[in-house]
Amino acid sequence: xxxxxxxxxxxxxxxxxxxxxxxxxxxxxxxxxxxxxxxxxxxxxxxxxxxxxxxxxxxxxxxxxxxxxxxxxxxxxxxxxxxxxxxxxxxxxxxxxxxxxxxxxxxxxxxxxxxxxxxxxxxxxxxxxxxxxxxxxxxxxxxxxxxxxxxxxxxxxxxxxxxxxxxxxxxxxxxxxxxxxxxxxxxxxxxxxxxxxxxxxxxxxxxxxxxxxxxxxxxxxxxxxxxxxxxxxxxxxxxxxxxxxxxxxxxxxxxxxxxxxxxxxxxxxxxxxxxxxxxxxxxxxxxxxxxxxxxxxxxxxxxxxxxxxxxxxxxxxxxxxxxxxxxxxxxxxxxxxxxxxxxxxxxxxxxxxxxxxxxxxxxxxxxxxxxxxxxxxxxxxxxxxxxxxxx
Amino acid sequence: xxxxxxxxxxxxxxxxxxxxxxxxxxxxxxxxxxxxxxxxxxxxxxxxxxxxxxxxxxxxxxxxxxxxxxxxxxxxxxxxxxxxxxxxxxxxxxxxxxxxxxxxxxxxxxxxxxxxxxxxxxxxxxxxxxxxxxxxxxxxxxxxxxxxxxxxxxxxxxxxxxxxxxxxxxxxxxxxxxxxxxxxxxxxxxxxxxxxxxxxxxxxxxxxxxxxxxxxxxxxxxxxxxxxxxxxxxxxxxxxxxxxxxxxxxxxxxxxxxxxxxxxxxxxxxxxxxxxxxxxxxxxxxxxxxxxxxxxxxxxxxxxxx
Numbered sequence: 001x002x003x004x005x006x007x008x009x010x011x012x013x014x015x016x017x018x019x020x021x022x023x024x025x026x027x028x029x030x031x032x033x034x035x036x037x038x039x040x041x042x043x044x045x046x047x048x049x050x051x052x053x054x055x056x057x058x059x060x061x062x063x064x065x066x067x068x069x070x071x072x073x074x075x076x077x078x079x080x081x082x083x084x085x086x087x088x089x090x091x092x093x094x095x096x097x098x099x100x101x102x103x104x105x106x107x108x109x110x111x112x113x114x115x116x117x118x119x120x121x122x123x124x125x126x127x128x129x130x131x132x133x134x135x136x137x138x139x140x141x142x143x144x145x146x147x148x149x150x151x152x153x154x155x156x157x158x159x160x161x162x163x164x165x166x167x168x169x170x171x172x173x174x175x176x177x178x179x180x181x182x183x184x185x186x187x188x189x190x191x192x193x194x195x196x197x198x199x200x201x202x203x204x205x206x207x208x209x210x211x212x213x214x215x216x217x218x219x220x221x222x223x224x225x226x227x228x229x230x231x232x233x234x235x236x237x238x239x240x241x242x243x244x245x246x247x248x249x250x251x252x253x254x255x256x257x258x259x260x261x262x263x264x265x266x267x268x269x270x271x272x273x274x275x276x277x278x279x280x281x282x283x284x285x286x287x288x289x290x291x292x293x294x295x296x297x298x299x300x301x302x303x304x305x306x307x308x309x310x311x312x313x314x315x316x317x318x319x320x321x322x323x324x325x326x327x328x329x330x331x332x333x334x335x336x337x338x339x340x341x342x343x344x345x346x347x348x349x350x351x352x353x354x355x356x357x358x359x360x361x362x363x364x365x366x367x368x369x370x371x372x373x374x375x376x377x378x379x380x381x382x383x384x385x386x387x388x389x390x391x
Numbered sequence: 392x393x394x395x396x397x398x399x400x401x402x403x404x405x406x407x408x409x410x411x412x413x414x415x416x417x418x419x420x421x422x423x424x425x426x427x428x429x430x431x432x433x434x435x436x437x438x439x440x441x442x443x444x445x446x447x448x449x450x451x452x453x454x455x456x457x458x459x460x461x462x463x464x465x466x467x468x469x470x471x472x473x474x475x476x477x478x479x480x481x482x483x484x485x486x487x488x489x490x491x492x493x494x495x496x497x498x499x500x501x502x503x504x505x506x507x508x509x510x511x512x513x514x515x516x517x518x519x520x521x522x523x524x525x526x527x528x529x530x531x532x533x534x535x536x537x538x539x540x541x542x543x544x545x546x547x548x549x550x551x552x553x554x555x556x557x558x559x560x561x562x563x564x565x566x567x568x569x570x571x572x573x574x575x576x577x578x579x580x581x582x583x584x585x586x587x588x589x590x591x592x593x594x595x596x597x598x599x600x601x602x603x604x605x606x607x608x609x610x611x612x613x614x615x616x617x618x619x620x621x622x623x624x625x626x627x628x629x630x631x632x633x634x635x636x637x638x639x640x641x642x643x644x645x646x647x648x649x650x651x652x653x654x655x656x657x658x659x660x661x662x663x664x665x666x667x668x669x670x671x672x673x674x675x676x677x678x679x680x681x682x683x684x685x686x687x688x689x690x691x692x693x694x695x696x697x
Binding site: 021022024048049050052053054055056058059062063064065066067068069070071072074088089092096198199200202203204205206207208209210211214 | 435436437438440447448451452453454456458459460461462463464465466468469472473474475476477478479480481482483484486490507508510511514515
């Protein structure tokens, strides 16, 4: 059934169909509509789950940690400051190998306080061991959650999974979404039945102290498993396509990239804008295309190198920044190509921090500026008078 | 069948504690003793969430574990929230049955860094017993001051010095804070009285809803007394009125341990402990002793201990 619904509702409808046993959350804009919808579903008996209102995001993450350890399918959602407050627990969940799924309504980080979209929050936990995918629109979000649970709970993976969605742009926009039936979800997503759980019938100790003799191996395993998740993420997207008939890419996706000379690179909802821009530029004879990074952790280096073989230049549009170093996705892309046979020029623009609009005209302007010329760490659409910098 | 070797029945019947020996606690550790008593009172059908701290570190250095029951440690400040997750998971999965859930932590993990999560657990009404093992400082990190460090105690971050008598604040009123959530049962207990402690654990676990036990567990290393004196020190803490044994149900005090016959001056408690040594080194120290006596007297008056 196709329905015009808000992105947050699409997420809630999808999470409901994934049949989580425990949902724990703390309200924070722009995540609130997701939890409100889930709470209503529980209140109406549509979703048979324990809904826990916690005293903080730290508490919410800890509740889903405990629930997952006891063998429950557990879900939470947050953003920005909330994600930072969860960070200590999320690292712990990854280290304890618990397949919790979290939706992050990506938002800027304080100060100054700002409730609008960028990707700074997600970057804070990118090194935690959590699997991180970015969705492009409401339909992809609806479709990504069952894939998230399936990948996370795979006995060979057992890692937490964070679905990233652009705050407001995706959480609050209404889109036409195909709300697939429960039956399809049930066929696609098996029940969660972990081999190890907290159970008096078979007492185990979870969360031990690992002295220097043991610690490094557990951390190596995190990386190894992230690498093992690469083919599984691709395979799961293909399985999803076979059952549901929808496709948003596996680890990456491309748009008119095959014969392109210059590729635009981004994550999340900006992909939609970039596709529009590419169509406009193509109409004018420019050979451009889009590379969408769907899986950010694990980072699909091989797949990226494969699809970029014919490109002369990549232009990365980044919604996050590492202060004192540079634009994060830009530098990860540059690192990706270092030492490879094919080395396209890579430029990077910082866009949309704190919800600054990213109109197609800004992308086109950046493209014209950088075509054939390397530009790095360039902040787009900044009011330089306000910054107080002479240019 | 006559040739079949069977395990000796007597041997099999030897009851091993759910919190086994062989862990790495110091000699005379009050917390290890407390944990053993709590677990054996709770029984094997119990899931335990423990905060970071001495108890976690000395009982579970991988690949060893002293816990013969399902046990989880996550972080310093979240055992109450992790236990909340365990409880709702069991309910959602239809596995709750009679399984009991205990969350536990030290004084710092409970009264300081973990008090937010604890408050959430108590307020939400989870069926969990929270046990705070109070050894009155951050012992795991080397005796730093916590919100439950007593007045005038010397710790490494509240040292006594030329112009200081050590920790300048009284103990946080943890029992009152827990009871103020209007929970069905909150109590203090001490390793000095194992039967009383185990009765309280059983009572708490038999009571529906969230329950709380504040357990006094002396620490020979951090308090500076001889390891064999743990129970003695614990007992005098009660006899002086410095650690009153009380039970609170739905906000009302329902039972206290009277100290009418045993009442002792605070000096008897303070003197054997090096953390209070500075109070006996000067004339001004006597004034401090009077202040501590006033704290004990206030406790005695508050709960009618004599």
